[in-house]
Amino acid sequence: xxxxxxxxxxxxxxxxxxxxxxxxxxxxxxxxxxxxxxxxxxxxxxxxxxxxxxxxxxxxxxxxxxxxxxxxxxxxxxxxxxxxxxxxxxxxxxxxxxxxxxxxxxxxxx
Amino acid sequence: xxxxxxxxxxxxxxxxxxxxxxxxxxxxxxxxxxxxxxxxxxxxxxxxxxxxxxxxxxxxxxxxxxxxxxxxxxxxxxxxxxxxxxxxxxxxxxxxxxxxxxxxxxxxxx
DNA sequence: AATTAATACCTAAGTATCTTGGGTATTTGT
DNA sequence: ACAAATACCCAAGATACTTAGGTATTAATT
Numbered sequence: 496x497x498x499x500x501x502x503x504x505x506x507x508x509x510x511x512x513x514x515x516x517x518x519x520x521x522x523x524x525x526x527x528x529x530x531x532x533x534x535x536x537x538x539x540x541x542x543x544x545x546x547x548x549x550x551x552x553x554x555x556x557x558x559x560x561x562x563x564x565x566x567x568x569x570x571x572x573x574x575x576x577x578x579x580x581x582x583x584x585x586x587x588x589x590x591x592x593x594x595x596x597x598x599x600x601x602x603x604x605x
Numbered sequence: 606x607x608x609x610x611x612x613x614x615x616x617x618x619x620x621x622x623x624x625x626x627x628x629x630x631x632x633x634x635x636x637x638x639x640x641x642x643x644x645x646x647x648x649x650x651x652x653x654x655x656x657x658x659x660x661x662x663x664x665x666x667x668x669x670x671x672x673x674x675x676x677x678x679x680x681x682x683x684x685x686x687x688x689x690x691x692x693x694x695x696x697x698x699x700x701x702x703x704x705x706x707x708x709x710x711x712x713x714x715x
Numbered sequence: 716a717a718t719t720a721a722t723a724c725c726t727a728a729g730t731a732t733c734t735t736g737g738g739t740a741t742t743t744g745t
Numbered sequence: 746a747c748a749a750a751t752a753c754c755c756a757a758g759a760t761a762c763t764t765a766g767g768t769a770t771t772a773a774t775t
Contacts, residue, residue, distance in 0.1 A: 496733065500614030500761070501702040503732055508611075512710055523752050532712065533705050543733055545754060567741055567752055586710060592611045593703055595647050600622055600696060602642065606762065610731070613761055633723050653762055655725060677723055677770055 496543050506547050508589050511582040519573040556581050606653050616657050621692040629683040666691050
């Protein structure tokens, strides 16, 4: 996804949250959207994204709907009920991670 | 380090920042300190920590000083000059990561 | 006195997630 | 005509961890 190792483990959270907000998206669109939102600071590689989408689908968190636009197939992904629940869980874990990092990296002046 | 994949890539940053603040620490002490600071929410496993310390030493970011306390050897680690520089870099990367996550996960209501 | 927990170090095999570097095919812009 | 953008995909390798051990001393518990 990026040079930095930090982003490892955050891709699923990002994808699920985007789908949660947008309703449905296709892979290529997700890469564009993330790049736009973060002003190019975060670039999701397709080598990371597609396997992740397939994994989330296999886990029953996403469903697929194929549409053909301009003679090219698009695979739209959207959250299942379990996917919605998992999104909440992962967002809470991310918040907890950030809280813990703030505690560790900005210790209160005792 | 933890169940969650999120923490991958953050261990070096945590270790360097702790050493930056405390001056010198030994491995076991680091595991205790992190557990204390985070109120048990983050537990660093030794299987993760020791290889990381050795890696940081091999990269010239840490130096070692062995002391014997209660007949048991302690390996105190402390930052080299390069280690201090790298600490600044990694802390900035962590801040950038958190900023990007906030942008992605809390999009401003357009 | 014997056992367990705590202190203090370590490694190796396995797993997960990513990067890198490809591949296919159509459409749009130069 | 060619390059860039759109749109999907996979496989090999790298990295960072988890899990599950191992050694040895000291302190606490039964």
